[in-house]
Amino acid sequence: MLQINYTKGKYELKGSLELENSKSLLSYFNTLLKYDSKIVLSLKNLKTIDTSGIEALKELYKTAATHNKRVKIFRKVNEKIAWILNEPKLKGIIKS
Numbered sequence: 001m002l003q004i005n006y007t008k009g010k011y012e013l014k015g016s017l018e019l020e021n022s023k024s025l026l027s028y029f030n031t032l033l034k035y036d037s038k039i040v041l042s043l044k045n046l047k048t049i050d051t052s053g054i055e056a057l058k059e060l061y062k063t064a065a066t067h068n069k070r071v072k073i074f075r076k077v078n079e080k081i082a083w084i085l086n087e088p089k090l091k092g093i094i095k096s
Contacts, residue, residue: 043076
């Protein structure tokens with residue numbers, strides 16, 4: 001299960017970002033991109049992520065760039081998914 005909470009200017013992803021909910025995440029944030037020029041994501045409370053989740057984050061970033069908007073993902077993540085910081089598919093997306 002994935003929860004998205006908006007706190008202090010950023011969207012915190014909590015739970016699991018996997019095949020079952022990656023399309024819902026994309027739909028949710030693509031709708032937000034129609035109204036906001038920048039989305040800031042925190043993966044600090046994300047417990048698991050699979051390749052579908054990674055692809056969803058990558059797709060979100062591409063969609064934003066296509067429409068001259070920005071998606072920023074904070075570098076600080078849950079220890080269980082720290083490997084994501086080295087994921088080649090997300091290179092250039094995750095920020096310090």
